[in-house]
Amino acid sequence: MKDFIALLPKVELHLHIEGTLEPELMFALAKRNNIDIPFRTYEEVSAAYDFHNLQSFLDIYYQGANVLVNEQDFYDLTWAYLLRCKADNVLHTEIFFDPQTHTARGIAFDTVVNGIYRALVQGKQELGITSQLIMCFLRHLDEDDAFVMLNHALAHQDKIIGVGLDSAELGNPVEKFERVFQQARKHGFKSVAHAGEEGPASNISDALTVLQVDRVDHGVRCTEDKALLAQLIAQGTPLTVCPLSNTKLKVFEHMADHNIVKLLRQGVCVTINSDDPAYFGGYMTDNFNAVADVHPMEKAEIAQFTINAINASFISAQEKQRLL
Ligand code: ADE
Ligand code: ZN
Numbered sequence: 001m002k003d004f005i006a007l008l009p010k011v012e013l014h015l016h017i018e019g020t021l022e023p024e025l026m027f028a029l030a031k032r033n034n035i036d037i038p039f040r041t042y043e044e045v046s047a048a049y050d051f052h053n054l055q056s057f058l059d060i061y062y063q064g065a066n067v068l069v070n071e072q073d074f075y076d077l078t079w080a081y082l083l084r085c086k087a088d089n090v091l092h093t094e095i096f097f098d099p100q101t102h103t104a105r106g107i108a109f110d111t112v113v114n115g116i117y118r119a120l121v122q123g124k125q126e127l128g129i130t131s132q133l134i135m136c137f138l139r140h141l142d143e144d145d146a147f148v149m150l151n152h153a154l155a156h157q158d159k160i161i162g163v164g165l166d167s168a169e170l171g172n173p174v175e176k177f178e179r180v181f182q183q184a185r186k187h188g189f190k191s192v193a194h195a196g197e198e199g200p201a202s203n204i205s206d207a208l209t210v211l212q213v214d215r216v217d218h219g220v221r222c223t224e225d226k227a228l229l230a231q232l233i234a235q236g237t238p239l240t241v242c243p244l245s246n247t248k249l250k251v252f253e254h255m256a257d258h259n260i261v262k263l264l265r266q267g268v269c270v271t272i273n274s275d276d277p278a279y280f281g282g283y284m285t286d287n288f289n290a291v292a293d294v295h296p297m298e299k300a301e302i303a304q305f306t307i308n309a310i311n312a313s314f315i316s317a318q319e320k321q322r323l324l
Helices: 002-007 023-033 042-048 054-067 071-087 099-103 109-127 143-154 174-186 201-209 220-224 226-235 243-248 260-266 284-294 299-312 317-323
Strands: 010-016 090-097 130-138 162-166 190-195 215-218 238-241 269-272
Touching: 002 284, 002 299, 010 215, 010 238, 010 269, 010 284, 010 299, 023 042, 023 054, 023 071, 054 099, 071 090, 071 109, 090 109, 090 317, 099 109, 099 130, 099 143, 109 130, 109 143, 130 143, 143 174, 162 174, 174 190, 174 201, 190 201, 201 215, 201 220, 201 226, 215 220, 220 226, 220 238, 220 260, 238 260, 238 299, 243 284, 260 269, 260 299, 269 284, 269 299, 284 299, 299 317
Parallel strands: 010 090, 090 130, 130 162, 162 190, 190 215, 215 238, 238 269
Antiparallel strands: none
């Protein structure tokens, strides 16, 4: 099955570009930009990446992003991720970026987008990997700041397909972002939101009704509400599930406890994704293997994750046909 998974064409729909910052690049950029980081060795990094919940990860993840300063840094980060995509036979990827993590440090929005986008254009030309960009609002920040980001995004609408919502789910309900999502949709942006990762099933329902999202990121706690689960199945709402992230952040204690294969068999449009692979121990192939190792599946079931991801992606019907 390992060979089958390695060769399987893949589509990634839940990937934070800042979460692909490998320690090696973090050290190199810290040196290049003269930025202080709290780690000196790989051992110190791996000791620090021992998370017990989402917040304990986010604290380290936002700190790591401090080394990203110049357009070239964002380009280098994205190019390194695209090379991993090539190795994992990822044909198409829809990438999140968190502009507020950077603008709060005085980095221009354009610096972030232009650096990422330059790598994506090259990725299509040289690696044959297609991509889309999704701008996420940080949900621990306020509505005004989200609107500032939306205005920036409007000037880059040729590069950005949609908006998302990430960061700390607990204590940050979606209502604060109802108006900014409504405005984004009016301008033609697609929308997604993290929900039901650490928070209850009602957060998933709220993301669907209040924000009217096209996909739910994570969403694994949907099983706690039978009516919601039935609705997700009936409406074909995609869930972008991240298995290694979920075990690293203790959403599930063990991969054997993970519900992704059960959800697949119940007919939910679940997909496999890597979330923040540099922090959670693996890219796409690693995530597929981690699930398949403890949840025996037929080849057709494993391939269904890719078919679901193609159907759930924000590409044209024609592009979907090309991938299917
Ligand atoms: N930002 C990066 N990864 C995240 C996750 N798994 N949940 C919420 N916000 C995030
Ligand atoms: Zn995420």
